[in-house]
Amino acid sequence: MQLQEHTPPVHGRIGIYLVDQDGLWIPKSKTRNQIQYGWAHIVSQLCRGNRQFRPSALYLEFENAVAGTITPPSFTRDEGIEYYSDLQYSGTKDFLRVPLLQDPAISIADGYEDYFTDGVSGNVMTFYGMSSGGSGVLGKAFSAGTSTVYGAALVATPVFADRTQDVVFSRGYFDIASQVTQEASHQIGVTWEIALS
Numbered sequence: 001m002q003l004q005e006h007t008p009p010v011h012g013r014i015g016i017y018l019v020d021q022d023g024l025w026i027p028k029s030k031t032r033n034q035i036q037y038g039w040a041h042i043v044s045q046l047c048r049g050n051r052q053f054r055p056s057a058l059y060l061e062f063e064n065a066v067a068g069t070i071t072p073p074s075f076t077r078d079e080g081i082e083y084y085s086d087l088q089y090s091g092t093k094d095f096l097r098v099p100l101l102q103d104p105a106i107s108i109a110d111g112y113e114d115y116f117t118d119g120v121s122g123n124v125m126t127f128y129g130m131s132s133g134g135s136g137v138l139g140k141a142f143s144a145g146t147s148t149v150y151g152a153a154l155v156a157t158p159v160f161a162d163r164t165q166d167v168v169f170s171r172g173y174f175d176i177a178s179q180v181t182q183e184a185s186h187q188i189g190v191t192w193e194i195a196l197s
Contacts, residue, residue: 009197010035012124014152014172016180017189019130025189029178033154033192037077038167042156052158055104055169058129058190059084060096061151062142067181070150072173080168084153087138094136097155097163101128109195127154127192131182137163144184150174154192170194 014033017025045053061084063070075083087093104125108116116122131149136142151173155166170192174180180188 010039010194011197012170012192012194014174014193015191016149016152016174016178017191018180018183019187019189021185028180029174031172031174031178033170033172034075034077035170036080036168038080038156039169042167042169045156045158050158053156053167055100055127055154056157056160057097057099057155057166058127058192059153059155059168060098060129060131060149060188060190061087061153061173062094062096062136062147062149062182063090064092064140064143064146065148067148067179068176070148070176070179072150072175075171079171081155081164081166084137092140094138094140094142096131096133096142097137097166098129098132099160101130104128104194109197112197123196125194125196127194129190129192131188142182144182144186146182148179148181149188150179152190152192154194 013030015030016028042053104127106122107124108122109124153171154169158165
C-alpha cells in the first residue's frame with residue numbers, strides 16, 4: 001500500500017537568531033519545517049513511557065561558504081540521520097549537534113483559545129537551542145565569518161553519547177536570503193515551534 005502525502009496534524013516553523021554576548025536574541029528569519037516520519041516512532045515511545053525519546057537536541061546544518069550562495073537541498077519525509085552522516089563526503093558541509101537549552105515552552109495556537117488555559121495548557125511546544133563549539137560533528141571547522149547555518153533538525157537522542165541512535169522529528173531549511181553566518185562574539189540561536197492541531 002502506497003503512503004499518501006498530506007498535511008500532517010503536527011506542523012510548525014523554525015526561527016533563526018543571532019545571540020549576542022548579553023544573551024539578546026536578535027531575530028533573522030522564520031520558515032516552515034517538515035515533520036519527518038520518525039516523529040511517529042518518537043511519540044510511540046513516549047506514549048509507552050520511554051522519556052529517553054523526548055526531543056532533546058538540534059542539528060544545525062552549516063556550510064563553510066558565503067551566505068546567500070547555499071542552495072537548500074530537497075528532501076523527503078522518510079530521510080533520517082543517514083543524511084547527516086553522509087555529509088562526511090562533502091568538503092564544506094557539516095552539522096552541530098547541540099542539546100536543547102531548556103524544556104519546551106507551552107503556548108496556545110491561534111484559534112484554540114477556547115480549548116486551553118493560558119499558562120496551564122496548550123497545543124504549541126517551542127524548543128530552544130544555540131550553537132556551540134568550534135567544529136561540527138564530522139570535524140569541519142565552525143567559525144566566525146566562514147560558517148553559514150542554512151538548515152536545522154529537531155531530534156530525539158535516546159542515548160546522547162551515541163549519535164547513531166538519534167531519531168529525526170522535524171527538519172527544515174532557510175532560503176538563500178535567510179541564512180545566517182556565524183559572527184565573532186555571537187552564537188546562532190534557533191527556536192522550533194511544533195503545533196498539534
